[in-house]
Amino acid sequence: MSIPPPPGPQQPQGPYQPPAAGGPQYPHYPQPQYPQGPYGPQPPYPSPYQPWGQGHVPYVLPAPVNGLAIASLVLGLLCCLPGVGLVLGVIALIQIRRRGERGRAMAVVGSVFSGIGLAVWVLLLATGGAAEFWEGVKEGASETSSLSLSTGDCFDTPGDSLTGDLVTDVTRVPCEDAHDGEVFATYDLKGAEYPGDDASGGSADHRCYALEDTYAFDLWAVPDDVAVYYFTPSEDSWSTGDRSVVCAFGSAAEGEKLTGSYRAQVGAFTPEQVSYLRAAHILNVALDTAPDTDYIEDDLPGNKAWAGRVATALGKQSAMLRSGKWSADTERPVLALAADLDKARTEWARAAKAPDVDTFYAHYDKGYKLIDPHRAVTVRDALGLSVDPPAYDDGGQGAGSEGGGSGMQV
Structure with missing residues (x-):
């Protein structure tokens, strides 16, 4: 009967190679399996860093330039709005110090130039130079002399x-x-x-x-x-x-x-002369609003409206003459002129309501004869005014346009 050997140390489980004859015996452990690298199996190297993701900036951006500093510099150099440039420069310096922005030199230069410009404008305003400067600008910019x-x-x-x-x-x-x-x-x-x-x-x-x-x-x-x-x-x-x-x-x-x-000047005339001339002015203004047409039929509605304005002016002129204070020598011719003006007003009012051109002409001709300037000669002579009626005037010539107007003054 065979006797089993005594128990020895516990052997690891797993495959093993048979011991060589006469040599020590060692346990055989399985070899680890590494991923294949470019140069054969390569063990992984753990890293405590994560790779950069999209949008990460690996460097520090420079501080931005303050926008108000730029504006202050531009306005200061141009001197167009010196007060605004000075204010913007001061605000820019405050913001630069608080935010750590760039542009301090621009804000300082803009503030200095704006301050100088503001001082010059104050001096011009105080001495009246600004008004003269603006007049010169207007005269130089305008192609006409009107300014x-x-x-x-x-x-x-x-x-x-x-x-x-x-x-x-x-x-x-x-x-x-x-x-x-x-x-x-x-x-x-x-x-x-x-x-x-x-x-x-x-x-x-x-x-x-x-x-x-x-x-x-x-x-x-x-x-x-x-x-x-x-x-x-x-x-x-x-x-x-x-x-x-x-x-x-x-x-x-x-x-x-x-x-x-x-x-x-009005002061150069007597009170009676002033009263008469002011009454005549009302009619003269209305006469000068005639439509700019060669013939009545070219604009019958416009001429009817004009006749209505003349009729209204004749009524006002007659009323002013009748209500005036006249001397014994002037009252009779003044009232006679007022009576002619009343008749003229009737004809002009009818022309304003004319249904056709022929009817307009009929009343227009009668009304025009009743305001003939020569009818005012007697009154003007009694008042001591000029008695030479102005010649009929088709108007002078304007710059770029021909003149016009009725030319009739009574």
């Missing part, structure tokens, strides 16, 4: 002429010296868009004639060789803000000059 002329100015033009498509420059001269023109009125055109040469000229055509006696007061005292001219904005000057229309007296003869002023 540089005011009521009462006497002036000369290049070539000693008030006619032509464009007057580009004028020179003020004393009215007692020989001159080309004398400004008797100015007014502004309305609207944002340029109205065009025809529209602006048409406006001046009516308005200037209606404003004559606000300056001369008695148009019968203005010689027949004196005509009305006007300057209107050009399309280029309109874009710079020019809206002024200038109405001026000038010689009716080409190349001739005026001497002295035709301006007349």
Whole structure:
């Protein structure tokens, strides 16, 4: 019977190689399996870092430049808004210190230049230099002389002429010296868009004639060789803000000059003369609103509306004459003129309601004869006013447009 060997140390489980004869015996452990690398099996190396994901910036960005510092520098160098540039520069310095932004040098330079510019503007305003500077800018920007002329100015033009498509420059001269023109009125055109040469000229055509006696007061005292001219904005000057229309007296003869002023103050007339001239002014304004047409039939509705305005003015003129305080020498001719004006008003009112052109002409002709300027000679003689009726005037010529207007003054 065989006896089993005594128990020895516990052997590991698993495959093993048989021991070599006469040598020690060692347990055999299984070899680990590594992933295949480019150079054979390669054990993994654990890393404590995660790979960069998309959007990660591996470097530090420089601090941004403060936007207000840039604005302050630009405004300071241009000197267009020095006060704003100074304020923006101060705010920029505060923000740069608080936020750690760049642009400190720009903010400082902008503030300094803005401060200098602001000081210059204050000095100009205090000495009146700003107003003179702006007038110079306007005169240089405008292609017409309208921006540089005011009521009462006497002036000369290049070539000693008030006619032509464009007057580009004028020179003020004393009215007692020989001159080309004398400004008797100015007014502004309305609207944002340029109205065009025809529209602006048409406006001046009516308005200037209606404003004559606000300056001369008695148009019968203005010689027949004196005509009305006007300057209107050009399309280029309109874009710079020019809206002024200038109405001026000038010689009716080409190349001739005026001497002295035709301006007349109300204080130069007696109370009776003032009352009569103010009444006459009402009718003169209405007459100068006639449509710009060659024939009645070209615009019958417009001429009917005009006849209505004339009829209204005749009623007001007659009422003013009847209510005035007249001396014994003037009362009779004044009341006789008022009676003619009442008859004229009736005819003009009928023309305003005419159903056709022929009917309009019938009443228009009668009404026009009743306001003939010669009918006012007796009254004017009694009042001590000029008795030479103005010649019928088709109007002077404006810069770029022909003049017009009824020319009838009573």
